[in-house]
Amino acid sequence: MFDRQEFLKDLISPNNSKIVMLVMDGIGDIPNEDGLTPLQKANTPNLDALVKESDLGQTIPVLPGVTPGSGPGHLGIFGYDPIKYQIGRGILEALGIDVEVGEKDVVARGNFATIKGDIIVDRRAGRPSSEESAQIVSLLNDKIKQIEDVKITFYPGKEHRFVLKLTGDNLGDKLEDADPQKEGKPIKYTQALDESSEKTARIVNKLLDEIKNVLKDESKMNFALFRGFSKYPDIPNFENVFKLKAAAIAVYPMYRGLAKLVGMNVVKTGQTVEDEFKTLKEKWNDFDFFYVHVKKTDSYGEDGNFDNKVKVIEEVDKALPLLLELNPDVLIVTGDHSTPCLMKGHSFHPVPLMIKAKFTRKGLSKAYNEFECARGTLGTIYAIDVMPLALAYSGRLEKYGA
Amino acid sequence: MFDRQEFLKDLISPNNSKIVMLVMDGIGDIPNEDGLTPLQKANTPNLDALVKESDLGQTIPVLPGVTPGSGPGHLGIFGYDPIKYQIGRGILEALGIDVEVGEKDVVARGNFATIKGDIIVDRRAGRPSSEESAQIVSLLNDKIKQIEDVKITFYPGKEHRFVLKLTGDNLGDKLEDADPQKEGKPIKYTQALDESSEKTARIVNKLLDEIKNVLKDESKMNFALFRGFSKYPDIPNFENVFKLKAAAIAVYPMYRGLAKLVGMNVVKTGQTVEDEFKTLKEKWNDFDFFYVHVKKTDSYGEDGNFDNKVKVIEEVDKALPLLLELNPDVLIVTGDHSTPCLMKGHSFHPVPLMIKAKFTRKGLSKAYNEFECARGTLGTIYAIDVMPLALAYSGRLEKYGA
Numbered sequence: 100m101f102d103r104q105e106f107l108k109d110l111i112s113p114n115n116s117k118i119v120m121l122v123m124d125g126i127g128d129i130p131n132e133d134g135l136t137p138l139q140k141a142n143t144p145n146l147d148a149l150v151k152e153s154d155l156g157q158t159i160p161v162l163p164g165v166t167p168g169s170g171p172g173h174l175g176i177f178g179y180d181p182i183k184y185q186i187g188r189g190i191l192e193a194l195g196i197d198v199e200v201g202e203k204d205v206v207a208r209g210n211f212a213t214i215k216g217d218i219i220v221d222r223r224a225g226r227p228s229s230e231e232s233a234q235i236v237s238l239l240n241d242k243i244k245q246i247e248d249v250k251i252t253f254y255p256g257k258e259h260r261f262v263l264k265l266t267g268d269n270l271g272d273k274l275e276d277a278d279p280q281k282e283g284k285p286i287k288y289t290q291a292l293d294e295s296s297e298k299t300a301r302i303v304n305k306l307l308d309e310i311k312n313v314l315k316d317e318s319k320m321n322f323a324l325f326r327g328f329s330k331y332p333d334i335p336n337f338e339n340v341f342k343l344k345a346a347a348i349a350v351y352p353m354y355r356g357l358a359k360l361v362g363m364n365v366v367k368t369g370q371t372v373e374d375e376f377k378t379l380k381e382k383w384n385d386f387d388f389f390y391v392h393v394k395k396t397d398s399y400g401e402d403g404n405f406d407n408k409v410k411v412i413e414e415v416d417k418a419l420p421l422l423l424e425l426n427p428d429v430l431i432v433t434g435d436h437s438t439p440c441l442m443k444g445h446s447f448h449p450v451p452l453m454i455k456a457k458f459t460r461k462g463l464s465k466a467y468n469e470f471e472c473a474r475g476t477l478g479t480i481y482a483i484d485v486m487p488l489a490l491a492y493s494g495r496l497e498k499y500g501a
Numbered sequence: 502m503f504d505r506q507e508f509l510k511d512l513i514s515p516n517n518s519k520i521v522m523l524v525m526d527g528i529g530d531i532p533n534e535d536g537l538t539p540l541q542k543a544n545t546p547n548l549d550a551l552v553k554e555s556d557l558g559q560t561i562p563v564l565p566g567v568t569p570g571s572g573p574g575h576l577g578i579f580g581y582d583p584i585k586y587q588i589g590r591g592i593l594e595a596l597g598i599d600v601e602v603g604e605k606d607v608v609a610r611g612n613f614a615t616i617k618g619d620i621i622v623d624r625r626a627g628r629p630s631s632e633e634s635a636q637i638v639s640l641l642n643d644k645i646k647q648i649e650d651v652k653i654t655f656y657p658g659k660e661h662r663f664v665l666k667l668t669g670d671n672l673g674d675k676l677e678d679a680d681p682q683k684e685g686k687p688i689k690y691t692q693a694l695d696e697s698s699e700k701t702a703r704i705v706n707k708l709l710d711e712i713k714n715v716l717k718d719e720s721k722m723n724f725a726l727f728r729g730f731s732k733y734p735d736i737p738n739f740e741n742v743f744k745l746k747a748a749a750i751a752v753y754p755m756y757r758g759l760a761k762l763v764g765m766n767v768v769k770t771g772q773t774v775e776d777e778f779k780t781l782k783e784k785w786n787d788f789d790f791f792y793v794h795v796k797k798t799d800s801y802g803e804d805g806n807f808d809n810k811v812k813v814i815e816e817v818d819k820a821l822p823l824l825l826e827l828n829p830d831v832l833i834v835t836g837d838h839s840t841p842c843l844m845k846g847h848s849f850h851p852v853p854l855m856i857k858a859k860f861t862r863k864g865l866s867k868a869y870n871e872f873e874c875a876r877g878t879l880g881t882i883y884a885i886d887v888m889p890l891a892l893a894y895s896g897r898l899e900k901y902g903a
Contacts, residue, residue, distance in 0.1 A: 129862045136862075161901055162505065163882050164889030165512070168902035181902065182508060191903040327903070442860055445900055447893045449880060469878065470865050479880025 104178065104340050107487055107496070113342045116428035116493045118388045119379070120485075122176065123415060124169075124354075125397030125438025127157075127450045127469055131405050137396075137440065138451065138468035140405075141412035145419040146432070146453075146467045154459040155467070156477025157449035158485060160436045166447045172435030173357045177337060177390075178486030186360070187272065187329020193262045194356025198254050200331045205270045205299055207328045209253070209261040210278070211235060211320040214311075217285045222278075223259040224320045235320045236261050242313045246302050263325060265303075270330075271296030277303055278324035286311075286322070299328065336362035341486060342495070346382050348375045349392035358390055372414050376421040383425055388489075391422075397445075400438030408440060429492045430455040431485065432467065449479060456492035506580065506742050509889060509898070515744045518830035518895040520790045521781070522887075524578065525817060526571075526756075527799030527840025529559075529852045529871060533807050539798075539842065540853065540870040542807075543814040547821040548834070548855075548869045555832075556861040557869070558879025559851035560887060562838050568849040574837030575759045579739060579792075580888030588762070589674065589731020595664045596758025600656050602733045607672045607701055609730045611655070611663040612680070613637060613722040616713075619687045624680075625661040626722040637722045638663050644715045651704050665727060667705075672732075673698030679705055680726035688713075688724070701730065738764035743888060744897070748784050750777045751794035760792055774816050778823035785827055790891075793824075799847075802840030810842060831895045832857040833887065834869065851881060858894035 128136040160167040160175050161182065170191050171181035189206040200206055211232060213221035227235075233255035243251050249267035256262060273292040279285065288307060291300040303325065314321045337345050339362070347358030347365045355365045364386070368378040375391055382389070393415055399408040422430070432455075437448040451472035464471035473479070477488070490496045530538040562569040562577050563584065572593050573583035591608040602608055613634060615623035629637075635657035645653050651669035658664060675694040681687065690709060693702040705727065716723045739747050741764070749760030749767045757767045766788070770780040777793055784791070795817055801810040824832070834857075839850040853874040866873035875881070879890070892898045 129860055134863075157878075157880060159880075162508070162889060163879075163886035164891075164893035164898055165509075166893070166898060166900045168900050171902040182503070185902060188903040439860060446860065447890075447898065448860075448862060449878065469862055473862075473864070473878040473880060474876050479882070 102180070102183075103483060103487065104335060107490070110497045110499055111342050111490060111495055112497050114494055116387070116495070117383070117425070118343070118429040118431070118489050118493050119391060119422065119427040120176065120389065120431045120433070120489065121391045121393070121422070123393045123396045123412070123432070123434050125400040125436060125445065126434030127437025127439070127446070127448050128400065128408070129439040129441060129448065131440060136469050137405060137408040137412055139466070141409045141416065143412060143416040143467065145416045145423070147465060149430070149432070149455050150453065150464050150467050150471070151461060152459065153453045153455040153461065154477050155462060155464055155472045155475025156452045157469070157472045157475070157479050158433065158452050158482040159449055159479065160482045164447050166445050167436050168445065169353060169435065170357065173354070175482030176433060176435055176485050177361050178341065178483060179334065179361065180483055184332065184334055186332055188327025189262070189329040190331065191353065192256065192260070192327070193254070193264070194360065195353040196254055196256055196262060197352040197356070198262055198264060200264070201266070202331060203266055203268065203270065205265045205272045205328055205330055207263045207325040209263045210324045210326075211259045211261070212322045212324050213319050214286065214322040219279055219282050219284055219286065219322070219324070221319070222282055222324060226258055227320060229255065229257050232256070232259060232261065232320065235314065235317065239310065239313060243306065243309050246305050246309070249302050251306065265299065269295070270299045272299065272328045272330040274300045274303070274328050276326040277307060278326050289325070332360065334361055338362050341388070341490060343388040344386045345388040345390065346386040347390045347392070348378050349390070349394070350375065351392070351394045354392045354394065363390060373418045373421065376418050379422060380425060396434070397438045400440050401443055403440050403443040405440040428456060429489055431489055433485065449473065450482070452477060452485065454488060454492055458492065504582070504585075505885060505889065506737060509892070512899045512901055513744050513892060513897055514899050516896055518789070518897070519785070519827070520745070520831040520833070520891050520895050521793060521824065521829040522578065522791065522833045522835070522891065523793045523795070523824070525795045525798045525814070525834070525836050527802040527838060527847065528836030529839025529841070529848070529850050530802065530810070531841040531843060531850065533842060538871050539807060539810040539814055541868070543811045543818065545814060545818040545869065547818045547825070549867060551832070551834070551857050552855065552866050552869050552873070554861065554863060555855045555857040556879050557864060557866055557874045557877025558854045559871070559874045559877070559881050560835065560854050560884040561851055561881065562884045566849045568847050569838050570847065571755060571837065572759065575756070577884030578835060578837055578887050579763050580743065580885060581736065581763065582885055586734065586736055588734055590729025591664070591731040592733060593755065594658065594662070594729070595656070595666070596762065597755035598656055598658050598664060599754040599758070600664050600666060602666070603668065604733060605668055605670065605672065607667045607674050607730055607732055609665045609727040611665045612726045612728075613661045613663070614724045614726050615721050616688065616724040621681060621684050621686055621688065621724070621726070623721070624684055624726060628660055629722060631657065631659050634658070634661060634663065634722065637716065637719065641712065641715060645708065645711050648704050648707050648711070653708065667701065671697070672701045674701065674730045674732040676702045676705070676730050678728040679709060680728050691727070734762065736763055740764050743790070743892060745790040746788045747790040747792065748788040749792045749794070750780050751792070751796075752777065753794070753796045756794045756796065765792060775820045775823065778820050781824060782827060798836070799840045802842050803845055805842045805845040807842040830858065831891055833891055835887065851875065852884070854879060854887065856890060856894055860894065
C-alpha cells in the first residue's frame with residue numbers, strides 16, 4: 100500500500116507558523132424536509148466571511164460509500180491511512196471512558212449478559228442502568244484481582260457496558276471474541292488466533308469461569324461477554340511524522356484518547372466551544388498545531404435533532420472571533436465524517452472542508468456548506484490528504500524533485 | 502494492489518432493497534459545433550426531474566486519460582478493478598457473438614486473410630461480406646473437426662472476423678498471436694509463452710497448416726490470422742462479492758456476455774429500451790440488482806451521429822416512467838465510458854453519474870449532463886467506486902471501525 104507519510108517525510112521542513120484544525124464532528128449532512136442542511140440553515144456570518152479568503156473542497160473519509168466510525172474518521176484527518184491503521188474496539192471503548200492503556204495491557208469491551216445454565220438468554224442483561232452496572236463492576240474488582248501473573252481490572256461504562264483490562268507480560272491481542280453474538284447460544288470461550296495470544300486466551304477463559312462463579316446469585320447481570328481484545332496500537336508519532344508540536348483540545352474522552360494515541364499533547368479545557376477557544380489562546384505559544392474538536396454537531400446528528408445541530412454550528416460561529424484574533428497561518432474547518440440528521444447516524448457522504456491561509460485561490464463561494472464545498476477549488480479528495488495540505492499551506496512542504 | 506472487494510467483504514450486510522444500474526453505453530460526450538453535448542441537447546423531462554432528488558458526480562473508468570474498451574469499462578462499473586482483471590480479446594469476441602465458452606476452452610479472434618505463397622498480402626481478405634465469410638467458416642467446420650484430442654470449432658462473425666474455439670484438456674492460453682500484424686510479412690506461427698500452453702501452441706500451428714490446405718483454392722479468404730488466445734477468466738462472482746442477486750438486461754450479446762462473466766443472471770428481453778424496462782418489471786421480484794444496458798448511445802457516438810445519439814437519450818427518457826413506477830431504492834444512471842460524436846470512438850473523458858436514493862444530498866443542479874455532473878456532490882470518483890456507493894445508498898454497508 101502506498102504510504103503518504105513515508106513519501107512526505109523528506110519534504111517536510113518545519114517553520115514557526117501555526118495551524119488550527121477545527122473539527123466539527125459529523126458536520127456533513129443532507130437536506131432536511133425544508134431542503135436545507137444544518138450548515139445552510141445556520142446563521143454563520145463569521146464562517147461566511149472566512150469563505151471569501153479560503154479554499155473549499157470535500158473529503159472522502161475512507162473510500163466512497165464507506166461510513167467510518169470515529170476511529171477511522173479521525174485517523175484520516177490526522178493524516179493516517181485508516182485502512183492500514185485499525186484501532187480495536189476495546190481500545191476505543193477504553194479511550195471513551197478515560198482508561199489509561201499501557202504497553203503491557205490488553206483491553207476489551209465487556210457486556211453484562213444473562214445466562215440460564217450455559218445459555219445466553221440476554222446479551223445486554225436487561226439493559227441495567229449505569230449505576231446498577233457500576234455496582235457489579237465494583238464487585239468484580241473486589242473479587243477478581245489477578246489470574247496467574249496477570250492483573251485484572253474492570254472499568255464501568257454506560258448501561259450494560261464496561262471495559263476489561265489485563266495487565267501482564269506476553270499478552271497478545273489476536274483472539275476471538277468471547278461472545279456468541281446471538282442469544283439462545285451457549286457461552287463462548289475465546290481462542291487464540293496466534294501463538295503469542297495463547298496466554299491471553301487462557302486467562303480470559305479462566306476469567307469467564309470466575310465471573311460466572313462470582314455473579315452466580317445475580318438475577319440479570321450473571322455473566323459477561325467480551326469483544327474487541329486489543330493492545331494499544333503501534334502508530335507512528337504525529338509529532339515525528341509531521342514535525343509539528345501538536346495540542347489536542349477536546350471535551351470528550353474518546354477524542355482526547357484518539358489524539359493521544361497518535362501522539363498529540365492533550366491539554367485541559369472546559370465544556371463549551373468558547374472554553375475550547377480560550378484554551379487555544381492560552382496554549383497558543385506552546386504548539387505549532389492545534390486539533391480542536393466540537394462534539395455536539397455529531398451528537399445532535401445522531402439524535403436526529405436538526406435544530407440543535409444548527410444551534411451548535413451557530414455557537415461555533417459566534418465563538419469564532421476568539422480563534423480568529425489569534426490569526427492562525429492555516430485554519431482548517433472540517434469534520435471527521437457526516438452525520439445526517441435524517442439518518443441519525445454516521446454516513447458515507449463526503450465531508451465539507453475549508454482551508455483559510457495566505458495563498459488560497461479563494462473561489463466564487465459565499466458560504467461554507469456541503470454544496471459549495473463540493474464545487475470548491477480543492478475538489479473531492481481523501482481525508483488523508485488534509486494533513487499534507489495543512490503542511491503545504493503553512494509553507495512546510497518543500498518542492499518535490501528538481 | 503489494494504483490493505476494494507476484499508476490504509468491503511466484511512462490511513456488506515444484505516437487505517431487501519432494489520438497485521437498478523442503467524448504463525447508457527458511451528453516454529459521455531463533448532460539445533458539437535453548436536456548443537452542446539447530446540445530453541444537453543436532448544429533451545429529457547424525466548431525467549431532469551430525477552436530478553433534483555439525486556446526487557451527481559462523474560467517474561473515471563480506469564485512470565485519467567485512459568480510454569477503456571467495453572470490457573474494462575464494464576468491469577469498472579461492476580465493481581472490479583479493470584487493471585487487475587483483464588478480459589482477453591478472444592473472450593470478448595466470443596461473448597460478442599454469443600459463443601458459449603467453457604472451462605476447457607481456449608478461444609481466439611480470427612481474421613480471414615489473403616496470402617501469396619507464405620506472404621500475407623491482405624490482413625482482411627478484401628473485406629468479404631459477413632455472408633461470404635460465413636460460408637468459409639462453414640467449410641472449415643466441415644473439414645476440420647479435431648486435431649489430436651482437441652475439438653475445433655469456428656463461429657462466423659462480421660465481415661472478415663470469426664471466432665475459433667479449441668476444446669480439450671491441458672490447454673493454456675499464454676501464447677503469442679498467430680498474426681504478423683503487418684502485410685508483406687510471412688505467415689507467423691504461434692509460440693507458447695509458458696509450459697502449460699505448449700499443447701495449445703502445437704494445435705494452433707497444426708491448425709494453421711490445415712486451414713491453408715483446406716482454403717488453398719480460395720482466391721481471397723485463403724488463410725487465417727489469430728489473436729487474443731484466451732480462456733474464460735477467473736473472476737470473483739458478483740453475487741458472492743456484493744451479496745446481491747443480480748440480473749442483466751441487455752440487447753447485445755457482448756454485454757450479456759460481460760454480465761454473465763462476472764456471474765450475473767442474463768434474462769431474455771426485446772429489442773427496444775421500452776422492452777428492456779418491461780423485462781425489468783417482469784423480473785422485479787426475482788433479483789436485488791438489475792444491470793440495464795442501452796447500446797445505441799455508443800453506436801451513434803461511434804458513427805458520429807449526434808442527432809441520433811440525442812434521439813436515443815430521448816427514447817430512454819420517454820420510457821423512464823416504466824422504470825420509475827417500480828420505485829427502485831437506488832437508481833444509478835451512468836455509462837461505461839464516453840463516446841464523443843466528434844471523435845467517433847470511445848474516449849477517456851469522465852462519465853456522467855447520477856444516483857437517486859433516499860439519503861442523497863440532492864444539490865443545486867437541474868439537468869443531467871457532463872457539466873452538472875462534474876460539479877456534483879459525489880465529486881470525481883473512479884468507476885470502481887460506483888458499486889460501493891450503490892451498496893451504501895441501499896443501506897447494505899455497515900460502519901467501518903468503531
